[in-house]
Amino acid sequence: MAGTADPWLGRVVAGRYQVTGKLGQGGMGTVYEAEQLGLERYVALKVLHPHVAKTPGATLRFQREAWLMARLKHPGAVHVFDHGTDGEDLYLAMERVFGLPLDAVLDTQGPLEVKAAVELAAQVLEVLDAAHALGMVHRDLKPSNVMLVGERSAPKVKVLDFGLAALVHDEKQERLTGSGQVLGTPAYMSPEHCRGEPLDGRADLYSMGCLLHELLVGRPPFGDSPAVEVMSGHLYRPPPPVRQLVPERDIPQEVETLVLACLDKERARRPASARELAARLREALAPPPPTRGEGKKQERTQPPPTAPTSPPTELLAKPVALIEPGGPANPHGIGTALSVAGYRVVPVGEHDSLEGMFALVVVPRSDQAQEEALTLASTLATRPHAPPVLLCGSGEDFSLMSRAVASGVYDYVPLPMDPTDLARKVSRALRSRR
Known part of the structure; x- marks a missing residue:
């Protein structure tokens, strides 16, 4: 069954931001990656959920975010470039943070x-x-x-x-959270x-x-x-x-x-x-300061320092196999998301050995290939000593989700993919092998 495409993907917002992908979603809005046309730079575009915009004070909170963040000048804070409206939608263009x-x-x-x-x-x-x-x-x-x-x-x-x-000291500020409403993460x-x-x-x-x-x-x-x-x-x-x-x-x-x-x-x-x-x-x-004369004594008795050696980062990262039935197309950015999360991505074919892999992620090349991907994921999950198998597929196809889990697939990753959700599920898969 074909999933419902995100209508924001490919959309040009306010005539200057073309949405290229989805970065994440929260209680107030969704954050997309977008290219700022003309400047050829990528930004994080936060868009307020329509149903949230109808709640008391939500629109004011969103508009105030741009004003607050623009005042905060620190290298550890995300920089705001722009904010405005596109039709009935509110957006906030921010620094695209890669991390x-x-x-x-x-x-x-x-x-x-x-x-x-x-x-x-x-x-x-x-x-x-x-x-x-x-x-x-x-x-x-x-x-x-x-x-x-x-x-x-x-x-x-x-x-x-x-x-x-x-703002702590703004006595004129309207109570934007509404009567009796407490916002935050418990x-x-x-x-x-x-x-x-x-x-x-x-x-x-x-x-x-x-x-x-x-x-x-x-x-x-x-x-x-x-x-x-x-x-x-x-x-x-x-x-x-x-x-x-x-x-x-x-x-x-x-x-x-x-x-x-x-x-x-x-x-x-x-x-x-x-x-x-x-x-x-x-x-x-901080180490305690040396006592009087202790520093010179250490200089006389300690051998010259040697450069520490450590294995390359790629040898420390856990290998996760990635397979796309029919050949690599990488339409969803799964490999990139896994690499950013600290895993070593190993592209494999359906007949390749999975020895040494900590997990296997199966990605359909298109909505039409989801059944094929499910069949392959189910088959691979039954291999002797197979790693946990995760299947990516439409977030709207609940039948596919239930059949995947029933067939022995370890977990299901809805598409469009949330990078944090993918990292969590692969992490759980790795822990299941301990």
Whole structure:
């Protein structure tokens, strides 16, 4: 059965942005990749969901996002180029960020090394410090809103989605969330956010405590579902100490102290600012200064340093096989998404050996080839010692989904593909082999 094509794909918005692909989808809108005609540059185009635009205050929140982000000048914040309307649709043109969402990293690798976790947290705090200086509160800090860019050995962060951000000191600001409505992600919300109270930068520091807890332990302090139970934890239960949860990780006491300080129920007892917290986190991992004469003694006794050797990145990445019945066409960007998520993509044929593969992704070349792809995926899944098989197919064809799972396929990836969803499902497939 042919799937319903996304009507935005190929559309020219406002006469200057041609949509080339889908990057992701959230509660307020969908983010597409688009080429800015004339300038030949790619942008991220955020489009408000039509049904969301009809809710009270949603349109104002969306328009305000452009204004807020344009004021925030920091290399770790996404830059806004343009915003406007195209017919009844609202759009926001932003910097196209090429990188890996932090939640996909956690799904693939699990908790980070302590030094890496602290450094990423400190970089996020530097962006928050710049935002707080403008009177802005992010209000939805979480792993999926942090993108890692640059070299994998020394990544930099980009903090995404200030769509829920609020101005702290604007007394004339209309209450855009509506009466009694609380917006945010429960697993990372401060107690005052859960109660619907006015927020300041210390609410973001609480969310930072939840995020750093997840980077070190692998999960936020009170889990992520159900929402009522999670919010009850934020309001009433003491946060679990990270060193007690993962004693084998040798997390410094001062790092744990700072995480717990961020998670204090009383905002007045949290760190005074994002800048202070970033500095204290880095100091917690700094080596102690040498005692008098110790430095010269070490110079005399230590051999000359040698350059560290490490295997190439491609040898560390887990191999994932990719097969497209009838030959490669790559119409969906699956291979690119897997590579960005940190996997080594190995194109294979239907008769090739799958030995050493950690997972296999089967992609139909077209809607008309979906049945063929299902047959092949089902056959490959029954091979002795076969890796978990994931089948890509129409997000509208529920019959295909159910038949795929019933035939032994490990998981189903709806098309058009959401890169984060693909990374999560491949990560689960890899974990199933342990």
